[in-house]
Amino acid sequence: MSSALIATGLCKQFGDFVAVKDLSLRVCAGEVVGVLGPNGAGKTTTLRMLAGILTPTCGTVEIDGIPLADQPLEAKRRIGFLSGDTQLYRRLTPREMLDYFGRLYEVPEPSRTTRVKELITQLDMESFADRPCGALSSGQKQRANIARAFLHDPGLLILDEPTATLDVWSGQFIVEAIRREKARGRAILFSTHIMSEVEYLCDRIYLVHGGRIVEEGTTAEIIRRSGCSNLTDTFLNLARQAGAGVSKEASA
Amino acid sequence: MIRWHLSLALFRKEIIETLRDQRTLLLAFGLPILLYPLLAIGLTKVQESRSEAQNARASKVAIWGPLAASVRTELEKTNRFEIKPGLGLSPELSQDLESGKLPPFPSNSREESRGTNKPSASVSSQTGPGTKAIPRPPQDLGHPLLNEAARLIASREVDAVLVLWPGFDSALDAGGLSKSAILYDSVRDESSRAHVRLSDSLIDLRKAELSRRESKFQLPSGFSKAVEIEKRDLALPLRQAGKVIGSMLPLLLIIMSASGGLYAAIDLTAGEKERNTLQTLLCAPLTSLEIITGKFLAAWVVVLMTTLANAASMGATFTRILSSAGGIEAPMSAYFMAFLVMLPATFMVTAIFLAVAVFARDFKDGQNLLTPMFMVLMLPLAGTSLPGVELDAWTAFVPLLNICLLIKGIFLQEAATEMVFLVLASSVVYAAMALSFAAHVFQQEQVLLGGRGSWKSVLQFKPQRSPVPSPSLALLTFAGAFVLMFYGGHLLAGSGMVVLILMTQILFFLGPNVVVGWRWGLSMTETYALRRPSWQAVAGAVLIGLTAWGVTAGVVMRLFPPPEGFSKALEKALLFENDNLPLVFVVLLVGATPAICEELFFRGLILSGFRRFGFWPALIASSFLFAIAHSSIYRLLPTFMLGMIIGWAAMRSGSIFTGMIIHGINNSLLVIILHNRDWLTKLGLDEHTEIPWTAGIGMLALTGVGLWLTSMRPIPGRTTQPILKQP
Numbered sequence: 001m002s003s004a005l006i007a008t009g010l011c012k013q014f015g016d017f018v019a020v021k022d023l024s025l026r027v028c029a030g031e032v033v034g035v036l037g038p039n040g041a042g043k044t045t046t047l048r049m050l051a052g053i054l055t056p057t058c059g060t061v062e063i064d065g066i067p068l069a070d071q072p073l074e075a076k077r078r079i080g081f082l083s084g085d086t087q088l089y090r091r092l093t094p095r096e097m098l099d100y101f102g103r104l105y106e107v108p109e110p111s112r113t114t115r116v117k118e119l120i121t122q123l124d125m126e127s128f129a130d131r132p133c134g135a136l137s138s139g140q141k142q143r144a145n146i147a148r149a150f151l152h153d154p155g156l157l158i159l160d161e162p163t164a165t166l167d168v169w170s171g172q173f174i175v176e177a178i179r180r181e182k183a184r185g186r187a188i189l190f191s192t193h194i195m196s197e198v199e200y201l202c203d204r205i206y207l208v209h210g211g212r213i214v215e216e217g218t219t220a221e222i223i224r225r226s227g228c229s230n231l232t233d234t235f236l237n238l239a240r241q242a243g244a245g246v247s248k249e250a251s252a
Numbered sequence: 253m254i255r256w257h258l259s260l261a262l263f264r265k266e267i268i269e270t271l272r273d274q275r276t277l278l279l280a281f282g283l284p285i286l287l288y289p290l291l292a293i294g295l296t297k298v299q300e301s302r303s304e305a306q307n308a309r310a311s312k313v314a315i316w317g318p319l320a321a322s323v324r325t326e327l328e329k330t331n332r333f334e335i336k337p338g339l340g341l342s343p344e345l346s347q348d349l350e351s352g353k354l355p356p357f358p359s360n361s362r363e364e365s366r367g368t369n370k371p372s373a374s375v376s377s378q379t380g381p382g383t384k385a386i387p388r389p390p391q392d393l394g395h396p397l398l399n400e401a402a403r404l405i406a407s408r409e410v411d412a413v414l415v416l417w418p419g420f421d422s423a424l425d426a427g428g429l430s431k432s433a434i435l436y437d438s439v440r441d442e443s444s445r446a447h448v449r450l451s452d453s454l455i456d457l458r459k460a461e462l463s464r465r466e467s468k469f470q471l472p473s474g475f476s477k478a479v480e481i482e483k484r485d486l487a488l489p490l491r492q493a494g495k496v497i498g499s500m501l502p503l504l505l506i507i508m509s510a511s512g513g514l515y516a517a518i519d520l521t522a523g524e525k526e527r528n529t530l531q532t533l534l535c536a537p538l539t540s541l542e543i544i545t546g547k548f549l550a551a552w553v554v555v556l557m558t559t560l561a562n563a564a565s566m567g568a569t570f571t572r573i574l575s576s577a578g579g580i581e582a583p584m585s586a587y588f589m590a591f592l593v594m595l596p597a598t599f600m601v602t603a604i605f606l607a608v609a610v611f612a613r614d615f616k617d618g619q620n621l622l623t624p625m626f627m628v629l630m631l632p633l634a635g636t637s638l639p640g641v642e643l644d645a646w647t648a649f650v651p652l653l654n655i656c657l658l659i660k661g662i663f664l665q666e667a668a669t670e671m672v673f674l675v676l677a678s679s680v681v682y683a684a685m686a687l688s689f690a691a692h693v694f695q696q697e698q699v700l701l702g703g704r705g706s707w708k709s710v711l712q713f714k715p716q717r718s719p720v721p722s723p724s725l726a727l728l729t730f731a732g733a734f735v736l737m738f739y740g741g742h743l744l745a746g747s748g749m750v751v752l753i754l755m756t757q758i759l760f761f762l763g764p765n766v767v768v769g770w771r772w773g774l775s776m777t778e779t780y781a782l783r784r785p786s787w788q789a790v791a792g793a794v795l796i797g798l799t800a801w802g803v804t805a806g807v808v809m810r811l812f813p814p815p816e817g818f819s820k821a822l823e824k825a826l827l828f829e830n831d832n833l834p835l836v837f838v839v840l841l842v843g844a845t846p847a848i849c850e851e852l853f854f855r856g857l858i859l860s861g862f863r864r865f866g867f868w869p870a871l872i873a874s875s876f877l878f879a880i881a882h883s884s885i886y887r888l889l890p891t892f893m894l895g896m897i898i899g900w901a902a903m904r905s906g907s908i909f910t911g912m913i914i915h916g917i918n919n920s921l922l923v924i925i926l927h928n929r930d931w932l933t934k935l936g937l938d939e940h941t942e943i944p945w946t947a948g949i950g951m952l953a954l955t956g957v958g959l960w961l962t963s964m965r966p967i968p969g970r971t972t973q974p975i976l977k978q979p
Contacts, residue, residue: 051535052534052535053531053534053535053697054697055697072537073537073538073539074537076535076536076537077537079535081531081532081535083531085528086528086529086531086532087527087528087529088529089265089269089527089529090527091268091269091272091273092265092268092269096265096268100261100264100265101532101536103257103258103261104258104261104262104533104536104537104538105536105537106258106537132272148532
């Protein structure tokens with residue numbers, strides 16, 4: 001499988017605070033990779049660096065073989081980014097918002113209008129596509145948001161806790177949408193706190209703590225290596241061990 | 253290079269969103285459209301009804317001293333007085349006054365210092381703002397009558413006191429001097445009105461008495477008047493209207509326009525942060541310059557709409573008020589000009605607001621940051637109300653104050669062309685600086701994502717060493733040098749032309765260039781093109797240097813001739829008549845020095861800064877700045893043409909020395925000809941003769957040949973292509 005994303009030796013420092021250090025990961029086409037970690041572990045910072053929102057202090061990112069630092073615009077064209085807290089322009093309708101992002105991603109007409117219509121149908125948005133985004137429910141907003149991320153047909157989807165603020169039904173809708181995209185051969189990097197989503201969706205997992213990767217592998221491999229019976233216990237156990245390691249490192 | 257279709261897509265979306273926001277619409281259109289008519293109608297009505305009531309009210313006047321029959325008749329004739337003889341005067345004082353025991357009033361230094369000889373004594377009072385005046389504590393005014401009058405007026409029993417000194421009537425009859433005094437409180441409107449009415453009546457009495465005396469003694473008419481003074485105001489009604497409008501409109505227009513931009517700037521930046529929508533934009537394939545350009549355009553359009561709505565509404569309101577007040581009005585074209593002049597000011601204010609608003613975490617924070625900024629920006633406008641502050645070479649460079657004074661000048665029909673140019677040029681430079689700063693701030697990721705970030709890190713323009721400068725660095729260096737040159741030039745003006753030229757070239761062109769080049773590590777070859785030119789380029793440069801003046805003087809200046817006075821002044825300055833300098837020194841000063849300093853600046857730092865935008869944009873932008881730096885509207889076109897020619901040759905040949913040769917020969921030739929006018933005379937030309945068209949076109953052709961020669965062999969390594977990406 002070809003690598004849609006390769007990150008090598010990523011670091012990010014905000015003043016004196018080191019948020020991410022020496023982090024490397026890889027996502028291949030048709031693969032869903034999970035990034036797990038407690039709050040403050042550096043997941044969001046990592047995903048933002050991978051999406052080109054933040055500039056890494058050191059390290060490199062390649063999207064589909066294109067170096068993000070040198071060709072940011074070309075690389076960003078290949079990324080669809082979505083986070084749980086991303087909001088929509090409240091005075092635009094989802095249709096207008098999708099058309100706007102279609103222009104920004106330089107999707108030419110008439111395929112832009114066709115693509116917008118297609119996504120509205122696929123994501124079951126017909127009933128609210130022409131209502132202002134400010135008047136939509138959280139689930140409807142997230143559907144519109146996911147449509148925005150899928151709009152330019154990116155090879156790589158970076159999803160930062162996309163179901164965090166949703167109810168079970170809306171969350172399930174997003175999860176199924178992710179599975180469909182995986183089936184279409186997209187590479188998906190996905191962070192979440194919901195272990196059932198990880199077990200259901202992810203081919204491989206990176207466990208992040210203190211800005212570093214402390215464990216990686218398939219779900220089954222990680223559970224087996226930890227000696228725990230399920231993913232939740234494995235996660236808690238690894239997080240505790242990593243936390244102790246980080247504390248020791250800090251005190252040393 | 254900026255992709256305009258993306259910035260315009262962003263702009264379009266921002267405008268749609270903004271126009272769907274009722275608060276913005278209300279602030280931008282609703283407020284100005286309603287505010288001025290309502291204010292005008294309201295204030296006019298209140299003023300009218302108040303003045304009607306005040307005019308109808310009789311002034312209450314206490315008369316102290318024996319009330320002369322002639323005075324009573326004169327006062328009663330007008331029906332404007334309620335006379336109260338002896339009111340408020342104690343019997344003792346009344347007796348002393350009538351018996352002539354009271355001394356005259358002490359001299360009134362305040363009145364005397366104004367040079368007035370009015371037969372009155374002004375009595376100030378300290379009345380509070382309440383409805384019922386509180387008699388102030390006694391204050392010794394140096395005379396018992398003055399003290400009593402002050403108390404009486406302060407108690408509001410009367411509006412003024414008329415003192416008729418003993419013997420008033422008899423002196424009048426005997427042809428002597430009758431003495432009187434009007435005591436009033438200038439702070440109180442009713443008291444001032446009573447003073448004016450009393451003065452008018454007494455003046456009428458005096459006129460009648462003088463006329464009676466002239467006829468009694470058979471004196472010629474006008475004997476007592478001696479000199480008649482007729483006062484005639486030469487200000488045309490248009491200018492009178494301009495004075496009224498010019499004192500209010502610019503101030504209101506700038507404040508209201510800036511208020512419109514304030515809200516838009518916060519909404520487009522801090523508002524987007526607060527709504528968590530900025531992230532989607534930052535992960536889109538857009539540069540931060542494209543984002544800030546789109547947002548800036550949207551905010552600017554809102555400000556422009558606010559300005560237009562305000563100018564139109566004010567125009568309509570002022571026209572209505574002034575025409576009803578006395579039939580005077582300002583032309584509508586003046587309002588339109590005011591709107592046009594506001595363009596660079598709105599550009600600058602929008603950019604500053606946008607740059608500051610980016611720091612805010614949310615809307616409220618944005619208001620906290622921008623309100624003080626608003627106050628700071630509006631502070632210089634207070635200067636417009638100071639006496640003697642007019643648009644001159646100094647104020648032309650004070651941001652916003654210059655625009656305010658220029659609009660005032662437009663309404664007064666006295667805005668000089670050179671001043672208009674300076675104001676617009678400096679405002680465009682400030683606006684460009686503000687936009688560069690906004691773009692710089694927008695590149696700070698911690699500011700965009702993590703709230704305010706560090707002011708220090710943003711304000712610290714950390715030099716990023718690079719072989720060529722960025723466009724914003726080039727623009728900022730020009731702006732800094734331009735402002736320094738202007739004010740520095742004024743300071744050096746007294747030190748003579750030689751010092752002025754040398755210092756201007758060294759301190760304001762070479763100096764900033766050296767500092768920036770050193771701090772940013774600019775390449776001597778990539779930025780300054782310090783390379784030996786090919787012999788063809790040298791030959792071409794010499795040919796251009798010898799003929800380019802013919803293009804500027806023979807074609808451009810024939811089409812757009814400067815005023816004769818301007819040309820004369822320039823010639824006089826270049827002749828250095830007072831300095832008695834040898835020609836060789838003048839050539840070095842005017843020819844060689846600018847050829848080195850200005851070329852390193854304009855064809856080095858500035859031109860290479862814009863090269864990433866492409867050959868022609870870089871050439872046009874650098875030539876435009878070269879023309880602006882010469883600070884005169886009459887030299888704008890010739891210097892722009894010269895800049896284009898030199899820039900073209902320097903870029904095509906790949907060597908700055910080509911530009912230096914052209915510039916040096918062009919300037920030297922000019923001073924050599926000026927110092928040897930007899931050469932022209934021998935050619936049958938004098939100072940009034942224009943260069944014939946044939947000669948102009950011939951020299952244009954030769955310049956073309958020179959340009960062809962300079963581009964024959966570009967030096968390898970020196971790119972004639974735009975730099976698309978900075979290493």
